[in-house]
Amino acid sequence: MRRGERRPPKDMAGLFAGIVRSVPSRRGAGGRKWTFASPYFYLVPAALALAVFVYWPLVQTVELSFYEWNLVSPSRRFVGMGNYRELLTSQVFWISVANTLLAMLAMCLATIAAPLAVAVAALRVQGAVRLIYRAVIFSPTVVSMAIASFIWLWIYNPMQGLIAQLVRAVGGQGFAWLTDPQLAIWAIILVTAWKTFGYNFVIFVAGLLSIPRELVEAARIDGAGEWHTFRHVTWPLLTPTTLFVVLTTLMLAPQYLFIPTQILTQGGPNQASNNLGYIIWEQGFEVFRVGIASAIAVAIFVGFLAFSVMHFRLLERGVHYET
């Protein structure tokens, strides 16, 4: 546990206390007052930026959600909870919620379990091949999402695309990925997973490398096999990494969906691939109903706030920080 001394502070108050204590007091009572205020003073630039660029727009979004308006029209109509009521009965909104949850679940499997397995495997590869192997897996991450989507547009082409050609080579028929209501959302999830896989993979590799070799060796000496070493040593020590990956994936997945949706399906066919990231854009900037778009944004904000609080509560318990 030599390296375990630097525990992350338990909470923000503890962090502040540390800062306050470390500021030397030069004068008497006035100095103490200054010492007390100084951390807040240092926080002002960051807090100001947050207030202007995050909290103020948030307040405005809430306000806009009570209006029927396009931001410029002279007719700005107060509708109270009207936009929220419309959401509850809107079929498209619930399709979007379902698709987003589906994507989050699928992304958890595809970009957490799979990269972890690949990372464990990749660390066993030795020599120069190891670097090439890692570079190949990581490369989709550096491709921009828009370019990735265009690459997949070509791969999905049901007549000449890569998948269609492979399927035809074994005697099958190409799928109309983007115009089939059942497949369209999966086509988007696949692009998103392909793009984020490499990033999570690298995080897992880093997490695995930070596990002290002595612990693994000690387990081996005690007679633990591969699986037992992983189950009882590697996995528990990897939980902070896993928590980080799970949270970022769940938080970012809904946002990642936007670009491939925009390029591949525009939410179609017949809304079958719509999702929360895209529907806000569609309502706000395609049919210019900023009020209902804001209502969706507020609903998502509240939903995710509850979700992340719950997540932290649940997952903190199973996390071992003593690495």
Next chain:
Amino acid sequence: MKRVAWLRWSLSVVASILVFGAGHPGFAGEAVTIEYWHINSDSFGGPAVKELVRRFEAANPSIKVNEKYQPAGYTGLIQQAQVAMAGKRPPAVVQMSYNLLAYAAESLPHYPIENFKQKDAAFFAKFPPNVLALGQYKGVQDGMPYALSTPVLFYNADLLKQSGLNPDRPPATWAEVVEVSQTIKSKTGKFGIYLQNPNDDWMFQQLVLGNGGQMLTADGKRVAFDSPQAIEALQVWADLVNKYKANPNLTRDEGENNFIAGQIAMYATTPAKIDYLKKTVKFTLRTAPLPRFGSKPLKVAGGGNNLFILATDPAEQRAAWGFIKFLHLPESITTWVQGTGYMPPLLSAADDPKALKAFFQANPLTKAALDSVPAATLWQSFPGTHGLEVTKLVINATQEILAGKRSVDAILKEVAAKANDLLAKP
């Protein structure tokens, strides 16, 4: 205190420069700077826009035009314009797609072109009434029609020949499209046709109009795309996809790429694609007018854009109108049409030896689109707060029709009911 006063003074100077700064009319003498926002990328008319601006500025030294390309298309342009309007600095002239006419006329503060109609009667008299109508909403000339495209049928003449068909006689009706497609499929195994299906309702409207239907009732209060004519028209598309397997159900990019690759024999789309397709395909490319419904006359929905004046300052509005009139001079239209592949809104320019006559003679692929201009009518947009959502419903209905799981009749009746509810909603 002195320092505070000085600070206050200098801040107010900076603020006034920011507010009334460079380019604001009336600040630095008579010079006016106007912004022109367009969707013409470098590969699609951008150079023509720059050339036109250069010539306009040379002829009008007191007016400077800043042209700005908007990469996210027409809706992206509106988003940006709304931001600029909220900041009280609207662009003076913008391109506004025909299918956004109702939205722009009702919900975007603008200076209607109608205001110049009396004074410039001679200018308006030069345009065909069906073209001017593309910029009219509820009887008011809100925008000035500029870019104009009429749908055409591109076809792979080699594939027709290989199938034993006469490439000089492309299908003229939808019934012939079915026949030709079946011949092509049996002889070559390729698909017959692809009707463009991007994220808009342009092709839907072509079919409804072509079969004598309408999108909206005459009073504009209800949709009309659940009429027998409309249902029959969309049935044609549904059958091409699902019954005859002649039209693969693909997104626009996929469909276009497969036409280019020689997998699909015909492709109904905009003539703005002429230049691109001509450069890209490796077969003999020909064009024909959009097929008709039996003996019914050709009627098409015009694609392209109106020019709208969003400027609020009178000097900018005058300069904007001067610029719009300049863009509609025969010489300017010539540069515009050659640079984009659009049809001339000033139809007389097509026969004018000093304007476009030579161009159209040298480019036989453009003939089909030019011949269709007299048949052009409004690409219908829908009124009210929820008008754009009605358009969205039509797009979704098209996708559901092509998926072939339910009858065209059931889909259109259901969607029309939803659309009528939206039109009635405040």
